Amino acid sequence: MLDSDIKSILGGKYNDSFFKQASSLSNVLNNEGILVFDSFINPKGLIKLQKEAAELKPNSYKSSSEYNAYVSDYDDKFPSESPRNRIMSTTKKCIPNDLIPEDSILQKLYDSSFLKDFFCELLDKENLYPYEDSLSSININYYDKGDALGWHFDNSDFTITLLVKNCTKGGVYEFFNDMRYKDGKEDYDFVEKILDNEVSGTKVDSIEGDLMIFKGNKSIHQVTAVEEGERILVTFNYNEKMGVSLSKKSRKTFFGRVK
Ligand SMILES: [Fe+2]
Numbered sequence: 001m002l003d004s005d006i007k008s009i010l011g012g013k014y015n016d017s018f019f020k021q022a023s024s025l026s027n028v029l030n031n032e033g034i035l036v037f038d039s040f041i042n043p044k045g046l047i048k049l050q051k052e053a054a055e056l057k058p059n060s061y062k063s064s065s066e067y068n069a070y071v072s073d074y075d076d077k078f079p080s081e082s083p084r085n086r087i088m089s090t091t092k093k094c095i096p097n098d099l100i101p102e103d104s105i106l107q108k109l110y111d112s113s114f115l116k117d118f119f120c121e122l123l124d125k126e127n128l129y130p131y132e133d134s135l136s137s138i139n140i141n142y143y144d145k146g147d148a149l150g151w152h153f154d155n156s157d158f159t160i161t162l163l164v165k166n167c168t169k170g171g172v173y174e175f176f177n178d179m180r181y182k183d184g185k186e187d188y189d190f191v192e193k194i195l196d197n198e199v200s201g202t203k204v205d206s207i208e209g210d211l212m213i214f215k216g217n218k219s220i221h222q223v224t225a226v227e228e229g230e231r232i233l234v235t236f237n238y239n240e241k242m243g244v245s246l247s248k249k250s251r252k253t254f255f256g257r258v259k
Helices: 018-032 043-059 105-111 113-123 188-195 248-255
Strands: 034-037 061-067 088-095 138-143 149-152 159-165 173-176 202-204 211-214 220-223 226-228 231-236
Touching (some): 018 034, 018 113, 043 088, 043 105, 043 138, 061 248, 105 113, 105 138, 105 231, 113 211
Antiparallel strands (some): 061 088, 088 138, 138 231, 159 231
């Protein structure tokens, strides 16, 4: 059962029986690469989360990172201008887990065994564990004017996000589903078209309070630059194995510290 603290901030349709449909939702996720739980957080809960995020923002760490779409090392078998090696970039600000108060709704959502069981069934995982390090489990990400997330595939095979605040212009999530061949080969020709803006992907018109789960290692995705307003996106980061830390390099990049 959902505990009462969580129930009080969820949207009306997210009652105990909603969460019993995990297996049919799992099919949608596998076919479409994405699941959006619209208005997962109700207006009262959103006000709380927006206030908390605004209070924490002055302590956020501003990062800018560069990577290729495959988030892997430079491959000198390919020219530097090839889609395999082209440089993408992300700029954002981030509040790591250890700065989010223990009594925050975000911690309660993340720790809820009821929701964790639901995510496990949805994602066909035996169990989900928090990060071993103190920074990486929940992150509040802030995208201000000009901030963007360049095209990439995720390393992890699923991502869970909660849109706490939406910007008024720009900041659109765009993706191409099922972009990786089963034999492990990459479709560099098509990725080149994506990076050159010759094709456009599926755009997700999220609203504040939406929870989104996507298969980011199969679908290449980006968030376009914020043009007006501020976008605040929380990521709930889980591991399939106990005792896993985010790499020191990534912690240094996104949080400015390793502990
Ligand atoms: Fe991603």
